[in-house]
Amino acid sequence: MSILVVENLSISFNQYTESLKQKNVNVISSLNVTLEEGEILAVVGASGSGKSLLAHAILGILPNNANISGTISYDGEILTAARQASLRGTEIALIPQSVNYLDPLMRVGNQVRNSVKVGDAVAAQRKVFERLRLKSGVENMYPFQLSGGMARRTLLSTAIVSGAKVIIADEPTPGLDPVVIKEALENFREFADNGCAVMLITHDIESALTIADKIAVFYAGTTVEIAPVENFNGDGEALRHPYSKALWRALPQNEFIPIPGSQPRPNNLPSGCLFAPRCPIATLECELAQPEMRELRNGRVRCIHAT
Amino acid sequence: MYMDMVGRQQTTLPTGNGVNNVRKNIGVKISKFLLMKGLRMLTLLFAICLISFLLIKNSPIDPIQAYVGADMIKVSPEQREKIAEYWGLDQPVMVQFFSWLSALLSGDLGTSMIFRRPVSEIIGERFWNSLVLMLTAWILSGVIGFVMGVVSAMKKDTWIDRIIKWYCYTLASTPTFWMGLLMLIVFAVWLGWFPIGLGVPTGVLAEDVTLADRLQHLILPAMTLSILGVANVALHTRQKLIDVLASDYVLFARARGERGFLLFWRHGLRNVALPAITLQFAAFSELFGGAVLAEQVFSYPGLGQATVEAGLRGDVPLLLGLVLFSTIFVFAGNLIADMIYYVVDPRTRESRTI
Ligand SMILES: Nc1ncnc2c1ncn2[C@@H]1O[C@H](COP(=O)(O)OP(=O)(O)O)[C@@H](O)[C@H]1O
Ligand code: SF4
Ligand SMILES: [Mg+2]
Numbered sequence A: 001m002s003i004l005v006v007e008n009l010s011i012s013f014n015q016y017t018e019s020l021k022q023k024n025v026n027v028i029s030s031l032n033v034t035l036e037e038g039e040i041l042a043v044v045g046a047s048g049s050g051k052s053l054l055a056h057a058i059l060g061i062l063p064n065n066a067n068i069s070g071t072i073s074y075d076g077e078i079l080t081a082a083r084q085a086s087l088r089g090t091e092i093a094l095i096p097q098s099v100n101y102l103d104p105l106m107r108v109g110n111q112v113r114n115s116v117k118v119g120d121a122v123a124a125q126r127k128v129f130e131r132l133r134l135k136s137g138v139e140n141m142y143p144f145q146l147s148g149g150m151a152r153r154t155l156l157s158t159a160i161v162s163g164a165k166v167i168i169a170d171e172p173t174p175g176l177d178p179v180v181i182k183e184a185l186e187n188f189r190e191f192a193d194n195g196c197a198v199m200l201i202t203h204d205i206e207s208a209l210t211i212a213d214k215i216a217v218f219y220a221g222t223t224v225e226i227a228p229v230e231n232f233n234g235d236g237e238a239l240r241h242p243y244s245k246a247l248w249r250a251l252p253q254n255e256f257i258p259i260p261g262s263q264p265r266p267n268n269l270p271s272g273c274l275f276a277p278r279c280p281i282a283t284l285e286c287e288l289a290q291p292e293m294r295e296l297r298n299g300r301v302r303c304i305h306a307t
Numbered sequence B: 001m002y003m004d005m006v007g008r009q010q011t012t013l014p015t016g017n018g019v020n021n022v023r024k025n026i027g028v029k030i031s032k033f034l035l036m037k038g039l040r041m042l043t044l045l046f047a048i049c050l051i052s053f054l055l056i057k058n059s060p061i062d063p064i065q066a067y068v069g070a071d072m073i074k075v076s077p078e079q080r081e082k083i084a085e086y087w088g089l090d091q092p093v094m095v096q097f098f099s100w101l102s103a104l105l106s107g108d109l110g111t112s113m114i115f116r117r118p119v120s121e122i123i124g125e126r127f128w129n130s131l132v133l134m135l136t137a138w139i140l141s142g143v144i145g146f147v148m149g150v151v152s153a154m155k156k157d158t159w160i161d162r163i164i165k166w167y168c169y170t171l172a173s174t175p176t177f178w179m180g181l182l183m184l185i186v187f188a189v190w191l192g193w194f195p196i197g198l199g200v201p202t203g204v205l206a207e208d209v210t211l212a213d214r215l216q217h218l219i220l221p222a223m224t225l226s227i228l229g230v231a232n233v234a235l236h237t238r239q240k241l242i243d244v245l246a247s248d249y250v251l252f253a254r255a256r257g258e259r260g261f262l263l264f265w266r267h268g269l270r271n272v273a274l275p276a277i278t279l280q281f282a283a284f285s286e287l288f289g290g291a292v293l294a295e296q297v298f299s300y301p302g303l304g305q306a307t308v309e310a311g312l313r314g315d316v317p318l319l320l321g322l323v324l325f326s327t328i329f330v331f332a333g334n335l336i337a338d339m340i341y342y343v344v345d346p347r348t349r350e351s352r353t354i
Helices: A051-059 A081-087 A108-113 A121-131 A136-140 A148-162 A178-193 A205-211 A242-249 B002-012 B016-057 B063-074 B077-087 B093-105 B119-154 B159-172 B176-190 B211-245 B248-255 B260-282 B284-297 B303-312 B316-344
Strands: A002-016 A022-036 A040-044 A066-074 A092-095 A166-170 A197-202 A214-219 A222-228 A294-296 A299-301
Touching (some): A002 A197, A022 A040, A022 A066, A022 A197, A040 A178, A040 A205, A051 A166, A051 A197, A051 B248, A108 A121, A108 A136, A108 A148, A121 A136, A121 A148, A178 A197, A178 A205, A197 A205, A214 A242, A222 A242, B119 B159, B119 B260, B119 B303, B176 B211, B211 B260, B211 B284, B248 B260, B260 B316, B284 B303, B303 B316
Parallel strands (some): A040 A214, A166 A197
Antiparallel strands (some): A002 A066, A222 A299, A294 A299
16 A cells, blocks of 8 residues: 655755845656555655655655655645644654764663654653664764764664654665665565555666666656666666666666766756756657656656557 | 874874773873973063163163162262162173073062062062953953854854854954043943942041952953954854864754754864864963053053053053963963863874874
8 A cells, every 4th residue: 555655746946046036946756656554765866856845745754845746645645734743753764874873972772762742752762772783882972983884783672662654764875885885775565564664766777776676867857767676677778768878878797878968957957847958769759748657568657659 | 203203103002902002191291291391381471571671771761760760860970879889880881681580580570760669579469460350341241242152153144143253343443542431421421320430439548448348440441452352252253163064063063953952062162162162272372461451541550550560650660560460370281272272182192192
């Protein structure tokens, strides 16, 4: 069952231009993703494609100057701001990227205890530290004293003790050594196998492919394709969107050919298909309007020429 | 070097044992820290002694004239020379300096020319008056300024934030003496709520002066200093808290369902209190400067007023004594600020060396 459905989400920011005029900058446009219980959805895309903003929009922690349209529903009901506030940290948990997301002046044990919503916080924290093989002295440490692996396990602990059903991990693995990355990915698989829905935001496609069930490919603030993980195979002929194919071929173990050009900036988006300026099969038609997301071969794609 | 290695090793030790070892090192580190600071203090004091001595030697102040005062016309050039000889004023400058320095080291600050009493006695007595005034103003402005900064940041861009900001910016540019005069006119002259000046009522024997009397004389100058003193702490705290509220760790705290006062209590307070306290201790020197002016306006018998008088009337021993004393005072303020950062902030306490 779909526990979290994001439909046609658009986010823009009010910004002041050099001439002090207010301007609306579109950073996410008509984005669609769905999270299923027991599944891992990996969200991949270049830096600046709107991955973190999607996570913050789901949690309702976007900055004040953000305008949001579209709908997000949780458990079949629309997520209002009030509902988001009560679900944050209880039903939906965030696992952030680095140790910078921990309060530098609070002992990490206390920070994990603050995430416990019901029952004995100290016992819950000790139990999860033991399960994640964090030594008992760690609870008295400050974030700056943690190694990369310890910091990641501490961040993971906050999500585990909260008992949330939806876990959003925003780039949880950069800068870690392969052993720690593998352990992190196994933790996410465990979440999903216990019935949670996991959204794994990453630009490390290779490791995402090892554990995810589905992959959502982001480009310039929108989803261009949602595909089952098996489609990322061979030279990518099972993939639907030209960008996903190119992304797949650009991986080192494949052809390792980078895609020419670069992702458009939010204040300078093309009027039609956002990928048109870089698309090898673009036609005049592509520049007329942004293609709608459509179902195709057990996946979804935003491309009029996809087959 | 050795300390450095120990410090670094501790940061990577994940065991509880590592944490204990770090605690044991704190004592060693703090003693080393104090020793370094003490040495710096001594060199600073020596430099201040030398500079102020040379400045006064080269100033138009004539010590003999200052001593003799209005009777100067009655003093013949021969008598003048005798006095100069008696005081050693005919010796080379450096000889004079070192004889003054050795007297200083034996605890003799000399005798004030205008009060005709030992300088140490005058400073001791004035110091208590000033200390009471400055501490009152310091605590009031610290607490009120901090609260103002917090409210301002939590309610950023609302009317209350605008009022607090406006107040602080206006006050930051108000001279102390002007504010003091304003307070005097309104509260002492027009409303008559407080006495116009001095530290104690006039015409009352010293032993009959009550605590209430002293308090009454303290309120106006302390208020003047506090009203001005809040601006710095408030603006600093506001900016710091705005930064903290925009930080990654507050974003994460919000993602975990924390908000409002609880969020401030758990993450805001501890991250802004430390810089605010440090700033307030470092503001000792400004407070000292402000007190000089406020004491003058209110004729409050503190160190500041004594400094102005000593300067105006060429009382060299008193002036030098006051300069040295205020150096120590301001240095102590800064030292406490450093110590607090060192002892309270876990990032310096549990890892780094000095
Ligand atoms: N507060 C903001 N105001 C204006 N633009 C923003 C803001 N936050 C993010 N953006 C823009 O939104 C885009 C997407 O950002 P983000 O979601 O952080 O990307 P990703 O996580 O995929 O790297 C970026 O181009 C970024 O510049
Ligand atoms: S719609 Fe056109 S331009 Fe866009 S991806 Fe498909 S083929 Fe390329
Ligand atoms: Mg990001």
